[in-house]
Amino acid sequence: MAFDRTAHKYLRKNFKMPTIWCSGCGIGIILGSIFKALEDLNMTGDNTVFVGGIGCSSRIPFYVDFDALHTTHGRPIAFATGVKFAKPDLNVVVVAGDGDTAAIGGNHFIHACRRNIDITLIVINNKIYGMTGGQYSPTTKSGEKTTTSPYGHIERSFDISKLAAAAGATYVARSSVYHVTHLDKIIKEAFAHKGMSVVEIMSPCWTTHGRRNRFKTPVEMYKWLKDNMIPLNAWEKLPEDKRAGKIPYGVFVNKKDIPEYCEAYYEHIIKPNLNKKRRDFSEDIEAMKIKLEIKAKEGWHV
């Protein structure tokens, strides 16, 4: 597959280029992996919808030649729930940042996982609020400097993949923009998965994060990912004291036996009730007359 051709096939026509992303940003790499997965799975603008929140990551829906909803900060998963539940034959892909997903939209995130609604959530985790210029996010590490933690961050960070798994997502995987072959694979698996799938992608933001935390260039941040991200099977063998500062990547959850929300709704709620008589206060006039006659015979004053 020639990548250039794929890119042209999936890029939104006539949309302003170049992209808004800084040079060195990982988001473009992710867009490339998304294109490859779309091509492999024959997902097109006629059967797939992209939904984004607000942030650099959430701009992806602008650039794809698909129906796209660029929504409000934190809410893309809730919008996507509306789209998917209203028209279940659509593939629905949400692209959101770590802030979108785990801060302002944390509630929608865990509940979508719990429902196991068939949405793919791609979380671009740059550990920072990129779009607003580098404030700390729920995934910023303790000690890191950001514009709102100028003396070093004192809070602990969320593990988005663990959160998704604990909340009940049925496919959860992590990768990074350094590990592109792996990234291609898990995005494809997530798209193909039926149920809530969450892909967390570690992606450097040098502009607002790296350069304030002793990375001299974006390349150093990619090197950091290479040196510090460990495949899941190796991670599992790693003694506890060697794990600090390292990030495991791989597929954490892949369950096929949990009912998908829209299917469960159809099976258990729509199918058994479809076309049943509505409670709309309508009365069959003939039936009503008969009822009244019976009552009259029984000596009721009607």
Place this chain on the structure above:
Amino acid sequence: MSEFKRVGIIQGNEACAVAAIDAGVRFFAGYPITPSTEIAEMLAAELPKVGGRFIQMEDELGSMAALVGASFAGLKPMTATSGPGFSLMQENLGFAAMVEAPCVVVNVQRGGPSTGLPTKASQGDVMQAKWGSHGNYPIIALAPHTVREVYDATVMAVNFAEEYRTPVVLLLDEVIGHMRERVVLPMPEEIKVVNRKKPSEPPEFYKPYKHTEDYIPPMAIFGEGYRFLTTGLFHDEMGFPTSDDNEITKLVKRLHKKIYAHEEKIWRYEEFMTEDAEYLLIAYGSAARAAKEAVLLTRKEGKKVGLLRILTVWPFPAKIVRELANGKKAVLVCELNYGELVGEVERATKGLNVPVFFKGRWDGELLHPFEIRDFIKGV
């Protein structure tokens, strides 16, 4: 052949739920809150019977978001809430206005601010319905005054949403929502149902936010091959984000004209004994019930009072108010709040030399007809 009639002693909230399905609502997302919950409960049971979908979301922020998603997926969506939930919905209500997503928000008003008075009536959210979300956008809001009228107003709200590609707020209140009245409802096939205008051009030529002559852009639906972009950022006709001042001016104007150019078709009101009236009462929703009674009481005592009962509170029927107020000795506005729509009445009657008086209650109790009668006496 059996013939069906819909007769019953039903609640306002029930009438709303029945009307929603009759008008074609097939999607409900909401979060329970008194005094609106019966609408959600009834639709949870009823929507599946017509192939519709109900979801209880994690909060009202998400409910409103899901409505917009469902709207673009082609269904007619509705939610129901009350003050605290209505506040949370403002974020994506503004989004719905910006992206022109047809949807209906029922707000069964209760006393506020804050958690306020969960089980008592209020009309305290009338201004919030218009100005609740940030920025410049118009809204349609209806405030029915009987259970039977809740049915009509609900159908109207769904139809207006579809016709004008806009969110519509249905302002009930605790009394209208919970009160039971005997009603005769039309059968579903008897009512007029409006569906949104769809694009006639092929996808290559489709402009999702086209500046059409009637200001309403035809709406494509996700998954039909139009591949359009929708954003809450200011956008051009293609839906692409823009910060060009001309484009922004054009869009804000069109959003407003879309409603205001059609306002005379949207205005619904009732004149009650206004022909010979020397004094004009203005009221809406549950307060209008007491106002009507007060007109009769006051007339018995020889004072010629008439009532303008407003159903369409937004866009505010200023022209009608001005015409009716002209030449009156005084205008009296009755509301269950500290004074909201009275400000619009003052604006509408500016320069007429007719004094505007206000009688309000904000303690959860209804205005009593005697209170209004005595108030009129004092004018």
